[in-house]
Amino acid sequence: xxxxxxxxxxxxxxxxxxxxxxxxxxxxxRPTPDRVRETVFNWLQAEVPGSCCLDMFAGSGALxxxxxxxxxxxxxxxxxxxxxxxxxTWNIExxxxxxxxxxxxxxxxxxxxxxxxxxIVFLDPPYKADLLGKCCEILEGGQSLAENAKxxxxxxxxxxxxxxxxxxxxxxxxxxxxxxxxxFSRASPxxx
Numbered sequence: 001x002x003x004x005x006x007x008x009x010x011x012x013x014x015x016x017x018x019x020x021x022x023x024x025x026x027x028x029x030r031p032t033p034d035r036v037r038e039t040v041f042n043w044l045q046a047e048v049p050g051s052c053c054l055d056m057f058a059g060s061g062a063l064x065x066x067x068x069x070x071x072x073x074x075x076x077x078x079x080x081x082x083x084x085x086x087x088x089t090w091n092i093e094x095x096x097x098x099x100x101x102x103x104x105x106x107x108x109x110x111x112x113x114x115x116x117x118x119x120i121v122f123l124d125p126p127y128k129a130d131l132l133g134k135c136c137e138i139l140e141g142g143q144s145l146a147e148n149a150k151x152x153x154x155x156x157x158x159x160x161x162x163x164x165x166x167x168x169x170x171x172x173x174x175x176x177x178x179x180x181x182x183x184f185s186r187a188s189p190x191x192x
Contacts, residue, residue: 014069023060051119
């Protein structure tokens with residue numbers, strides 16, 4: 001990776017702990033801060049090993065790389081921006097991360113057509129794009145969530161007008177700086 005301004009993110013846990021990865025510095029690309037990632041992965045520590053994770057709007061890949069480092073069986077990263085995708089490819093190869101698959105696509109369109117179920121989904125779209133509610137709706141109505149899936153949402157502080165499906169239970173939530181982050185669990189459908 002060269003030629004463009006670069007930021008760095010540090011993997012904070014697992015087999016790649018303390019490894020630093022470069023990503024392109026662009027206005028809408030903001031990695032989930034270390035402190036937030038540490039909290040989220042403490043919440044998910046029992047869920048991540050062996051899980052199948054989806055990192056929508058991967059950007060810098062902070063959440064996906066962290067999950068892979070901590071033992072996720074597979075991580076699928078979705079990223080549309082070519083510069084960000086190029087950096088993700090570079091970092092996947094640098095780490096030798098055979099458990100990460102990168103898909104270069106529009107996240108919403110990809111999600112609409114996905115037939116695979118994920119144990120953990122990370123939703124951290126560009127804040128001003130107003131995509132969280134749409135993602136939640138598509139996730140709930142489609143095939144992308146495994147039974148008892150965990151869904152992580154990150155959004156700007158004060159942006160609480162996002163419609164969350166009724167079958168999702170909020171397990172944890174916190175705010176840090178200008179960010180609010182929440183962990184939901186999708187309740188198993190009741191069998192009559």
